[in-house]
Amino acid sequence: MFTGRTARLAVGNDGGEPLDLALEPWGDVHRILPDESCVVVTHSAAADGPWPGAGLGDEPFHVDHRPDSVTVWANGHCFHLSDRQGNEIEPYLYGGCPAQKPGA
Template sequence: MADERVLSAREPAAATIATVDTIALRMSVHNGSEELLEVVLEPYGRDYWLQPGESLLVHTAPCDDHGAVWPGTAKGNEPFEVDYHPGLIRVHFNGTHGWVTDLADNELDCGHQRP
C-alpha cells in the first residue's frame, strides 16, 4: 500500500523524497441518509456498509509517477467514477489499485458491517 501520510510544514523536503514513493488520491464517502448504505469498490466488487452518519475513504494510486494517468477513463484526469443508486454507491477507481479506510486511515476489510 502506498505511503500517503500528510507531511507537516515542519518536516524537511528531503524527508518527503525519502518516505513518499507513490502519490495516492482519496475520496470521502459519507452516508447522510437514515438508512444503511452499501459502498462497492470496483472493479474488485468489494462491499463496505455505512451506518447513518458514518464516512469512509476510497484511495487509489496513479499509473505513473506524476499522478496524471488514469487508464480506462473517458477523460484523462479521472481517478474515480461514481455511480449512485438508492442505498448503493459504486466507486470505480482508475489507478493501479484501490483500497478503503476509515477516517483514521485504518484499512477496512471487504464486507465491513455487512448485514
C-alpha cells in the same frame, strides 16, 4: 518508498438506512452505516500521466449514485478503504497495494 500517486475520495452516509459502497472494477461491496463515512484510497504507480482506467481525462475516480448504493470506480492499480483518520477499514484482498507494503 512508493513513488507513484495516491488519491482519496470520502464517501459518507447521512441517510437513515445502510448504504452499499460497490468498489469497481474489483466487485467488492462495503456497507456504510447511517452517519458513518469511509475513504476510498487508490494508487497509481506512475508519478504523472493519466490514471489507469480513467474514462474522462485524468480522473482517479468515477462515482454513480442510486438511492441505496454508491458505486466508485477507482482508476488506480489497487484500492483500500480507511476511516477519515487513515486507519485501514478492511484489509486489501488482492495481493496488497504496493503503496502499503513496508518500505514502499
